[in-house]
Amino acid sequence: xxxxxxxxxxxxxxxxxxxxxxxxxxxxxxxxxxxxxxxxxxxxxxxxxxxxxxxxxxxxxxxxxxxxxxxxxxxxxxxxxxxxxxxxxxxxxxxxxxxxxxxxxxxxxxxxxxxxxxxxxxxxxxxxxxxxxxxxxxxxxxxxxxxxxxxxxxxxxxxxxxxxxxxxxxxxxxxxxxxxxxxxxxxxxxxxxxxxxxxxxxxxxxxxxxxxxxxxxxxxxxxxxxxxxxxxxxxxxxxxxxxxxxxxxxxxxxxxxxxxxxxxxxxxxxxxxxxxxxxxxxxxxxxxxxxxxxxxxxxxxxxxxxxxxxxxxxxxxxxxxxxxxxxxxxxxxxxxxxxxxxxxxxxxxxxxxxxxxxxxxxxxxxxxxxxxxxxxxxxxxxxxxxxxxxxxxxxxxxxxxxxxxxxxxxxxxxxxxxxxxxxxxxxxxxxxxxxxxxxxxxxxxxxxxxxxxxxxxxxxxxxxxxxxxxxxxxxxxxxxxxxxxxxxxxxxxxxxxxxxxxxxxxxxxxxxxxxxxxxxxxxxxxxxxxxxxxxxxxxxxxxxxxxxxxxxxxxxxxxxxxxxxxxxxxxxxxxxxxxxxxxxxxxxxxxxxxxxxxxxxxxxxxxxxxxxxxxxxxxxxxxxxxxxxxxxxxxxxxxxxxxxxxxxxxxxxxxxxxxxxxxxxxxxxxxxxxxxxxxxxxxxxxxxxxxxxxxxxxxxxxxxxxxxxxxxxxxxxxxxxxxxxxxxxxxxxxxxxxxxxxxxxxxxxxxxxxxxxxx
Amino acid sequence: xxxxxxxxxxxxxxxxxxxxxxxxxxxxxxxxxxxxxxxxxxxxxxxxxxxxxxxxxxxxxxxxxxxxxxxxxxxxxxxxxxxxxxxxxxxxxxxxxxxxxxxxxxxxxxxxxxxxxxxxxxxxxxxxxxxxxxxxxxxxxxxxxxxxxxxxxxxxxxxxxxxxxxxxxxxxxxxxxxxxxxxxxxxxxxxxxxxxxxxxxxxxxxxxxxxxxxx
Numbered sequence: 007x008x009x010x011x012x013x014x015x016x017x018x019x020x021x022x023x024x025x026x027x028x029x030x031x032x033x034x035x036x037x038x039x040x041x042x043x044x045x046x047x048x049x050x051x052x053x054x055x056x057x058x059x060x061x062x063x064x065x066x067x068x069x070x071x072x073x074x075x076x077x078x079x080x081x082x083x084x085x086x087x088x089x090x091x092x093x094x095x096x097x098x099x100x101x102x103x104x105x106x107x108x109x110x111x112x113x114x115x116x117x118x119x120x121x122x123x124x125x126x127x128x129x130x131x132x133x134x135x136x137x138x139x140x141x142x143x144x145x146x147x148x149x150x151x152x153x154x155x156x157x158x159x160x161x162x163x164x165x166x167x168x169x170x171x172x173x174x175x176x177x178x179x180x181x182x183x184x185x186x187x188x189x190x191x192x193x194x195x196x197x198x199x200x201x202x203x204x205x206x207x208x209x210x211x212x213x214x215x216x217x218x219x220x221x222x223x224x225x226x227x228x229x230x231x232x233x234x235x236x237x238x239x240x241x242x243x244x245x246x247x248x249x250x251x252x253x254x255x256x257x258x259x260x261x262x263x264x265x266x267x268x269x270x271x272x273x274x275x276x277x278x279x280x281x282x283x284x285x286x287x288x289x290x291x292x293x294x295x296x297x298x299x300x301x302x303x304x305x306x307x308x309x310x311x312x313x314x315x316x317x318x319x320x321x322x323x324x325x326x327x328x329x330x331x332x333x334x335x336x337x338x339x340x341x342x343x344x345x346x347x348x349x350x351x352x353x354x355x356x357x358x359x360x361x362x363x364x365x366x367x368x369x370x371x372x373x374x375x376x377x378x379x380x381x382x383x384x385x386x387x388x389x390x391x392x393x394x395x396x397x398x399x400x401x402x403x404x405x406x407x408x409x410x411x412x413x414x415x416x417x418x419x420x421x422x423x424x425x426x427x428x429x430x431x432x433x434x435x436x437x438x439x440x441x442x443x444x445x446x447x448x449x450x451x452x453x454x455x456x457x458x459x460x461x462x463x464x465x466x467x468x469x470x471x472x473x474x475x476x477x478x479x480x481x482x483x484x485x486x487x488x489x490x491x492x493x494x495x496x497x498x499x500x501x502x503x504x505x506x507x508x509x510x511x512x513x514x515x516x517x518x519x520x521x522x523x524x525x526x527x528x529x530x531x532x533x534x535x536x537x538x539x540x541x542x543x544x545x546x547x548x549x550x551x552x553x554x555x556x557x558x559x560x561x562x563x564x565x566x567x568x569x570x571x572x573x574x575x576x577x578x579x580x581x582x583x584x585x586x587x588x589x590x591x592x593x594x595x596x597x598x599x600x601x602x603x604x605x606x607x608x609x610x611x612x613x614x615x616x617x618x619x620x621x622x623x624x625x626x627x628x629x630x631x632x633x634x635x636x637x638x639x640x641x642x643x644x645x646x647x648x649x650x651x652x653x654x655x656x657x658x659x660x661x662x663x664x665x666x667x668x669x670x671x672x673x674x675x676x677x678x679x680x681x682x683x684x685x686x687x688x689x690x691x692x693x694x695x696x697x698x699x700x701x702x703x704x705x706x707x708x709x710x711x712x713x714x715x716x717x718x719x720x721x722x723x724x725x726x727x728x729x730x731x732x733x734x735x736x737x738x739x740x741x742x743x744x745x746x747x748x749x750x751x752x753x754x755x756x757x758x759x760x761x762x763x764x765x
Numbered sequence: 766x767x768x769x770x771x772x773x774x775x776x777x778x779x780x781x782x783x784x785x786x787x788x789x790x791x792x793x794x795x796x797x798x799x800x801x802x803x804x805x806x807x808x809x810x811x812x813x814x815x816x817x818x819x820x821x822x823x824x825x826x827x828x829x830x831x832x833x834x835x836x837x838x839x840x841x842x843x844x845x846x847x848x849x850x851x852x853x854x855x856x857x858x859x860x861x862x863x864x865x866x867x868x869x870x871x872x873x874x875x876x877x878x879x880x881x882x883x884x885x886x887x888x889x890x891x892x893x894x895x896x897x898x899x900x901x902x903x904x905x906x907x908x909x910x911x912x913x914x915x916x917x918x919x920x921x922x923x924x925x926x927x928x929x930x931x932x933x934x935x936x937x938x939x940x941x942x943x944x945x946x947x948x949x950x951x952x953x954x955x956x957x958x959x960x961x962x963x964x965x966x967x968x969x970x971x972x973x974x975x976x977x978x979x980x
Contacts, residue, residue: 013965016965016968017961017964017965020964048972049965049968049969049972050968051972052968052969052971052972053964053967053968053971055971058967058970058971059913059914059916059917059974060917060935060939060967060970060971061967063840063942064840064874064878064914064939064940064942
């Protein structure tokens with residue numbers, strides 16, 4: 007027999023654990039053949055070498071020609087490229103000579119390949135009509151768009167030779183007043199576009215240029231319509247990431263844009279970006295630190311933009327450190343003067359534009375400009391609640407010249423006040439309608455802290471078993487902040503814990519009416535709740551929102567991003583969405599089953615990381631507080647920073663539950679055979695939620711004509727539901743109970759099955 | 766595998782319908798050749814390669830013009846698209862013919878990649894490198910990659926001299942991106958055999974490409 011080959015020895019050694027045993031085997035196998043032994047040893051080293059090209063997919067084929075090399079002198083459509091003037095994330099900007107129909111220089115922007123050029127051009131075409139209607143001295147016009155011979159989209163725009171507004175203002179050491187005047191021109195331009203129905207979507211200093219016309223600075227907003235053509239509809243995560251890399255930094259992006267939730271970007275997104283621009287013009291820094299945003303990961307960055315309150319202008323100054331001197335010098339102010347100039351009105355104006363909730367921002371760029379004009383005229387601004395002292399302070403400042411020396415101020419103020427009483431009266435009447443709205447903002451601003459404190463207190467009370475006090479706190483929180491959804495959700499969750507389903511459904515409905523996003527973990531299971539205990543119309547509108555989100559940003563390929571429980575939330579009934587939508591859920595679920603195999607938690611309640619880094623049980627709701635004071639370790643409202651963690655926790659649900667959800671989705675999609683298959687697969691004796699399976703299984707059997715099995719599954723479902731209802735109030739129940747929505751869902755499905763099968 | 770093919774099918778359905786006419790001719794020719802191979806015509810296999818090669822090239826250059834994704838194309842995705850275009854997804858093709866196709870495709874893709882790597886390698890050394898900052902995606906591709914791909918190619922050639930079957934296996938698996946199971950199915954051996962042979966070839970090739978540092 008032949009001596010063992012190099013391959014045989016190598017493979018055998020690979021399977022031997024332990025260095026000593028390996029050496030021993032090698033010694034025996036190679037005998038005196040030192041060369042063979044050296045060969046095998048080098049093979050073994052090679053096997054462990056870290057950078058084996060075979061572990062990487064083969065080299066991607068590079069695009070053979072970037073095409074940017076020698077563009078100067080070539081023609082793109084009817085334009086001859088003259089010189090390159092810019093280069094950005096999107097591509098290159100050239101000065102180009104146009105010959106027909108007019109001879110002129112234009113700016114030509116060639117977009118890097120990135121998004122489908124056909125779509126870019128189609129979107130541009132869709133907006134071309136509107137773009138053509140824009141005619142404003144402060145807007146650079148967009149003339150044309152096309153595709154280069156090698157397939158890159160390009161845009162042709164009015165040539166603006168200028169510098170970004172922030173650079174201009176700093177270089178010329180413009181005062182705060184001059185900066186504000188320049189900025190109102192920007193507002194005027196943006197307002198003009200908004201009136202024509204055009205949203206910019208990418209307002210930032212490099213798109214707001216200043217040029218000099220006869221030594222007079224003129225603002226030019228460039229790139230209107232370009233961002234829409236390039237960046238719209240990017241919901242897929244990969245494209246989204248690339249989109250961010252293209253725009254460079256999201257510093258000027260509104261929360262709704264950063265979220266990319268598909269929430270329509272509207273004119274108020276531009277208002278937000280204007281707010282950031284104003285902020286930077288005044289304070290010399292953007293609301294969020296550039297380095298911090300750039301170094302944050304995509305999700306963290308989105309979270310910052312969506313959730314973190316930016317510091318006020320005047321506060322931000324104190325974080326500038328050494329650059330403070332430069333910044334104030336560029337504004338011709340002493341560093342300590344600067345804070346007092348920005349504090350107050352300018353703070354409020356910037357913060358109003360930077361509201362996270364777009365409903366609370368200025369409703370137009372013109373309104374923002376008007377408020378700035380009011381500030382410049384020393385009139386009371388809109389952005390701030392008009393307290394009496396504030397109005398008087400304004401009044402006295404407006405009449406400072408008349409009032410004379412400071413010693414006389416108080417007396418004269420009174421005189422002036424009397425003299426102007428009728429004027430005041432009229433002003434107040436005029437503002438009557440506004441007061442209501444302002445009052446609400448004021449209430450919100452003033453009471454948000456107190457309401458939050460109340461919610462925290464409720465949590466503490468709940469943890470120590472003081473249900474009455476918790477309830478009292480929550481009622482007070484709702485009363486404090488009735489126009490904000492969070493207290494309503496908190497109280498709804500309290501009701502869930504005390505199993506007051508109807509009250510919980512009502513509070514959830516209120517929160518929905520206040521625009522609460524309904525795709526967060528707090529809403530999981532709420533569809534079943536609404537169906538069983540709530541108003542049908544509320545359920546319908548929930549499902550409408552749900553379907554919209556589903557179709558907007560879910561597909562089988564990015565199913566990993568959606569939560570199982572979120573999917574499940576859409577399956578409470580089978581006819582509030584299109585069958586295709588249910589099929590989509592089923593499809594996503596099937597993909598998730600494959601993609602996430604191995605991430606399941608074992609049975610039992612999922613683990614949640616407690617504040618002290620301990621793992622505690624994520625416990626189901628306790629029994630109702632019928633006098634019993636039970637200590638409860640779970641918090642009522644997951645604090646903000648904990649949300650992601652909770653998300654993660656719930657993602658890791660046991661496999662039977664995943665199979666059940668998938669089966670339910672198939673049932674809803676009318677794929678009854680698949681439903682039966684998945685549901686049966688989910689039945690595992692040690693899954694506490696296994697009773698859920700009976701009703702959907704009964705319906706699936708019924709639909710496929712297997713009436714025998716349908717009847718027996720239905721019987722099991724009825725039995726289990728009865729048991730649930732009788733143990734639901736059992737305070738001494740042992741072991742983990744299913745989460746509250748399991749119970750509700752079981753009842754909903756049981757009822758549906760009984761109706762369908764007719765018992 | 767069915768699932769894989771299916772997902773590729775839906776992915777490329779659009780481009781397929783758009784291009785269906787120019788493909789029809791090649792399509793029938795490829796099917797014909799596969800038929801001949803099935804019937805034992807040894808000559809036919811050699812006719813397959815140029816067709817597949819041509820199609821891969823064409824796909825690649827077409828994608829460079831209007832591909833949405835980026836500057837670079839994933840070879841394995843190209844191979845699968847070529848498969849769909851030349852053979853179709855719904856066909857009753859048995860694994861035998863698929864195997865012939867993927868073998869040809871692997872070889873064709875290897876040639877295309879090596880050509881490309883050679884070109885890039887000379888570009889880099891030859892000083893006609895003036896793309897600079899405009900191709901940030903280029904930076905994503907490891908700069909050593911063309912070189913290491915060329916080294917891998919050399920090593921593969923050496924391997925084919927000592928163990929041609931093993932070299933074929935590596936070519937097939939590496940350049941088409943097939944899993945162990947798929948490779949096993951095509952070569953009609955057990956996955957375990959493939960795994961073992963792959964482990965050996967992987968170490969063998971790595972050794973051939975340069976001894977790792979002794980530490």
